[in-house]
Amino acid sequence: MNRRPGRSARLKLTLSYAGFLFVAGTLLLVVMWVFVLRWLPTNDPRLIQKTYGAVIIVGPSRSDLLRGFAPAAAVALVFLLVFGLLGGWVLAGRMLSPLTRITDAVRTAGSGSLSHRIRMKDRQDEFRELSDAFDSMLDRLESKVAEEQRFAANASHELRTPLAISRTLLDVARKDPTGDRDELIERLDAVNTRAIDLTEALLLLSRSDRGNFPRESVDLSLVAEEAAETLLPLAEQRRITLDVTGEAARTSGSGELLLRMVTNLVQNAVVHNLPEGGTVTVHTGRDGDTSVLRVENTGSRLPPELVSTLTEPFQRGTERVHTGEHAGVGLGLAIVAGVVRAHGGTLDLAARPAGGLLVTVRLPAML
Structure with missing residues (x-):
């Protein structure tokens, strides 16, 4: 949208400072004039005397005072106006200098360079908060762009x-x-x-x-039973014991995505298990205001550095690469992480000391 150029913020602040100082000076002179008038008669004597006990107040008439006061007041107002403009311009420049740094950083980011940071070192104020928020946004944006690339x-x-x-x-x-x-x-x-x-x-x-999907009430215990029933033949083929336990755990979300999430977790637990005689346990329940799903399986021991990368796309880890029709494409846990994130939940992966993996999903509970 094309718009006509307007006054700069510095000029507006300068005019505001000067205008405020000019008005304040005018009011001060008016107050002084009104205060002096209280002690002057309406006639035109050369001197007046008012006695308050032992105090005698002596002053000129109104006409004499006006002839002396008006030129001095005009000079004072002109001085205040010039001083307000010059001082306001300097003060506005100093106040807006952090905003100039932020604007330069925005232009740099807009040109495609996301590595630039403002890193303002001034005291904590509104500009510092804006700078820190912009730096945090650039951190997340740079990380997201690198992840997408x-x-x-x-x-x-x-x-x-x-x-x-x-x-x-x-x-x-x-x-x-x-x-x-x-x-x-x-x-x-x-x-x-x-x-x-x-x-x-x-x-x-x-x-x-x-995350732009229709939401409905979903019971994770029913979803877990459906996923286990679907994958039971695979578990039996691999001689894996598959158990589903727990109680109702309702949440709000997409039934299709949550079913895919649980199916991926159970399939991952079955495939990446012991050659035979392994177990997979699926447990659902409530914990305060969250609905909890836990999928635990036996298997080989996993180093912590490997577990921390399992939710990244196409990260399979050498110990977890299997062949066969259910080997997957390296996106199973990445999809799980995406579904959990879209539903406002948390995903925790922990290696079991005896081998295998424990996956805990926490989603906002629905009464």
Whole structure:
């Protein structure tokens, strides 16, 4: 929107200071004049005398006082006006200098450089609070942009892999028309399925981070039972004992996203478990004003530095890479973190001393 240029803030403050000083001086002179008039008669004698006990007040007439007072008052008002303009300009410049630094930082950030910080060292005031808030915003924005760039690079790499495999299979088939066609179709189908799963996971992750979904009352205990029932064949195939315990835990959110969240947690607990004889426990309940979901599984011991990266997209960790149809695409816990964040909850991952992982999800409870 094109707008006509207006007065600068410094000029407005200068005029405000000068105007205030001028008005204050005028009022002071008026008060002085009115106060003096109380002691002067309305006639025009050269001298007056009023006796208050032993005190005698002597003064000129009104006409004589006016001839002497008016020029001096005019000079005083002109001086106050000039002094107010000059002093106001200097004071306004000093007051607005932090705002100039903030404006320069905003322009720098707008040009694409997010590494610049104001780092104002002045005393705590409104400008310092604005500066600190802007620096904090730049910190979060720079971190978010770096995360999105890393995510885009990883997603491109993950999507390129199945496409490259498909092209290689097709090139081999083209050079060897007598090859096993059924095997080629089966391998292409597996690669294509993985690419579709990855694309759907990326879309779901994007949707969960936006948080603009319809909300309804959801009981996490029922969601946990549904997810466990779906993954029970996988658990039995791997000889994993899957238990769901606890009580009702209602929250407000998207039933579809919360089901995907619990399903990802349970599937992750089943897949990344002991070769056989492992356990997965899903527990729901209330803790004050929060609804709690805990998913605990046995497995190999996990170093703390690995656990802290498991919610990052495409971070699989060497100890947790498995093959097979349920190996996943490296977005399971990232989707869980996005769903929890979109529902205003918290996600905590802790390595069990005996091996395995304990995942705790806390969401705002709904009565």
